[in-house]
Amino acid sequence: xxxxxxxxxxxxxxxxxxxxxxxxxxxxxxxxxxxxxxxxxxxxxxxxxxxxxxxxxxxxxxxxxxxxxxxxxxxxxxxxxxxxxxxxxxxxxxxxxxxxxxxxxxxxxxxxxxxxx
Amino acid sequence: xxxxxxxxxxxxxxxxxxxxxxxxxxxxxxxxxxxxxxxxxxxxxxxxxxxxxxxxxxxxxxxxxxxxxxxxxxxxxxxxxxxxxxxxxxxxxxxxxxxxxxxxxxxxxxxxxxx
Numbered sequence: 001x002x003x004x005x006x007x008x009x010x011x012x013x014x015x016x017x018x019x020x021x022x023x024x025x026x027x028x029x030x031x032x033x034x035x036x037x038x039x040x041x042x043x044x045x046x047x048x049x050x051x052x053x054x055x056x057x058x059x060x061x062x063x064x065x066x067x068x069x070x071x072x073x074x075x076x077x078x079x080x081x082x083x084x085x086x087x088x089x090x091x092x093x094x095x096x097x098x099x100x101x102x103x104x105x106x107x108x109x110x111x112x113x114x115x116x117x
Numbered sequence: 118x119x120x121x122x123x124x125x126x127x128x129x130x131x132x133x134x135x136x137x138x139x140x141x142x143x144x145x146x147x148x149x150x151x152x153x154x155x156x157x158x159x160x161x162x163x164x165x166x167x168x169x170x171x172x173x174x175x176x177x178x179x180x181x182x183x184x185x186x187x188x189x190x191x192x193x194x195x196x197x198x199x200x201x202x203x204x205x206x207x208x209x210x211x212x213x214x215x216x217x218x219x220x221x222x223x224x225x226x227x228x229x230x231x232x
Contacts, residue, residue, distance in 0.1 A: 009157075034220070036223075041205075041226070041228065042225055042226065043121075043123075043207055043223040043224050043225040043226050044160075044207065044209075044223040045223070046220060046222065049220055090159060090160075104162065105160075105162075105221060107159030107160045107161075108159055109157065109158060109159050110157070110158075110159060
């Protein structure tokens with residue numbers, strides 16, 4: 001079975017400093033991986049996705065993530081944090097083994113990012 | 118604007134009442150999904166539908182029901198059998214590519230509170 005672990009429940013950074021949100025996954029197959037962001041009382045917005053093309057994936061708002069098969073990781077980074085980046089971030093793996101043509105999404109528990117001045 | 122709309126944004130229910138949450142999409146997506154989100158947890162799948170007039174149970178379907186009479190609409194009913202319905206409910210949709218679901222896009226959510 002596939003699973004995803006977000007290694008930090010809370011991350012706090014200063015504005016203008018780098019952001020690193022860590023995600024490890026387990027998968028028996030070549031997975032599809034996603035990062036979503038959720039601002040308070042809002043829906044989830046897709047930041048980026050990996051689908052077996054380039055291992056370095058660029059997303060919106062300056063975020064990027066690198067797929068490392070040997071480490072089973074898909075960490076999310078941003079060179080310089082902005083106040084508007086404060087939100088909850090979810091790492092998600094698509095379960096390719098699910099039958100019936102439906103790729104079930106497995107969600108991590110989330111990482112809450114705080115950005116302070 | 119293309120997108121997914123959910124209504125209402127906030128919903129209050131008395132114990133023993135059924136309530137229906139609306140989800141509409143104009144993205145021409147084939148598949149639609151309902152998730153439940155509780156504080157400090159990831160999303161859990163309630164129901165999904167890949168085609169009109171067909172839907173499947175997810176991980177936590179007990180106490181919920183759905184219908185899919187139109188491609189663009191996938192309402193969720195929270196019944197009195199759901200023992201702990203207070204949560205944030207998110208609807209999503211996706212295309213089907215080669216028979217498999219593509220990236221899911223989410224609506225803004227409905228926060229349900231039981232009084």
